[in-house]
Amino acid sequence: MATGDKLIQVRDLKKYYNKGAIKALDGVTVDIDRGDVMVVIGPSGSGKSTFLRSLNLMEQPTGGAIIFDGVDITKPKVPDASGKLVRVNIDQHRQKMGMVFQHFNLFPHMTILDNMTLAPIQVKHMNKAEAEKKALALLARVGLQDRAEAYPIQLSGGQKQRIAIVRALMMEPEVMLFDEPTSALDPEMVGEVLEVMKELAQEGMTMVVVTHEMGFAREVGSRVLFMADGKLLEQGTPDEIFGHPTHPRLQDFLSRVL
């Protein structure tokens, strides 16, 4: 699936807290190609969330570079085509990176339809009718077209997360970031969310997924990253990572989660 076309290049990414006492990310270098389904695994506190959140600058990295679509978005200013220094507009780059959170983060004061159409209307200046048509089509895809007028509180966890995914898709992102999208769900709802993610992957969406669902990593992932202590200790295809883990930390981790 991977085309070899680099979408995001992460270079020596660092995120320190408490004056460097906590190294949440300690020099991570990785390429994310278009069409990649990059699954990030690792023990708690290893920096998986920090890595994901740094990709769209929810966290400002302490050091390193994130080159997205050829632009280093960690720099306040970059040279444009003519070599002139221009401000990096992070809002513009964030539109191209959809994000799905563990706790859904739907907007509780808006209907599902408004949740989905707000950003396209306000940010992309799409007209309302067009945005609603698009939203209904996406809702139909995840089997929730009849809940368009419902409020988030009226939905189950699995439904909320499916809504959160299509809400992000409304912006037609180039990459989708998932931070433990099924961890807050009752077990019987995990499947329906993973199913949507799987379909998305099959359509060729570039995805970075932090998850504890090893089955998903194995089946859907094109590459797996293993992180520990803020470092990227091993990466490879699911077969390599799960079949022939080399790093002792990874072997130890897998023996506990599988």
Add this chain to the structure above:
Amino acid sequence: MGNFIQLKNFEALLPYANMFKEGLIVTLLLAFFTVLLGFVLGLMLAVLRMSNFRPLLWLAHAFPRVFGFFERDKESGLLRDSGFLYHLGRFNPLSFLATAYVEVIRSTPVLVQISLIYYGVFSLLFDLPTFKIFGFISFNRFFPGVVALAMNSAAYLCEIIRSGLQSIDGGQTEAARSLGLTQMQNMRFIILPQAIKNILPAIANEFVTIIKESAITYVIGVQDIMAMVNSIRSATYIIMEPLLVATLLYFCICFPLSKLIAYIERRMSRGDRR
């Protein structure tokens, strides 16, 4: 012993019923305008407190290049988030001043603040016109009363507004920003609509509080309920009964009002969709 509560004393107050009415109107208007002005001031304070104005940031950025070894982590060469220049760079004078104002107001008695503002500011610096609103409210007393109470109330309203905004889960902002909404759009579409629910009842409660606290403005001659009680007492030498009437008046406004607010608040939080 004329101090005992007697029916005939209440009867003696009947000719003064109009004074109580005027006092009541003054008290209500005083509280209303105080909350109005207090809200505007409080909002400004809240915006200042939450602002991100760091005029000295360039120092932290500029000087490490000169004295690199001070502010850079030796091991990694990265800018450290510590040290004198770092803290200087993070200094926000607007937020500092607003915070100082809030803390001073909250740590001093209203009586002192009102006296300071009336005698210190209005008597000395301004010559207010002496006309009467509705024919019985002396502007040159009422206006300083509103300003003084509002300056006090603004400190509390600032905190109400601030905590209302901060009570919204950080995930909301993250979701909004990840969709590409700007900080302003996030405020307008996501944070404010949700925060209003927490803020409005608190502001209404502040209104009730001010109805009670405004009694203190009789010391600067505002003709509110309490001032009327005092002047009736000196005219009739009846002490207890005017006070009881005043008690009843305050209670009859404040008690139902705060019950009503609590009721509306409950109804709104029932519809809280989370």
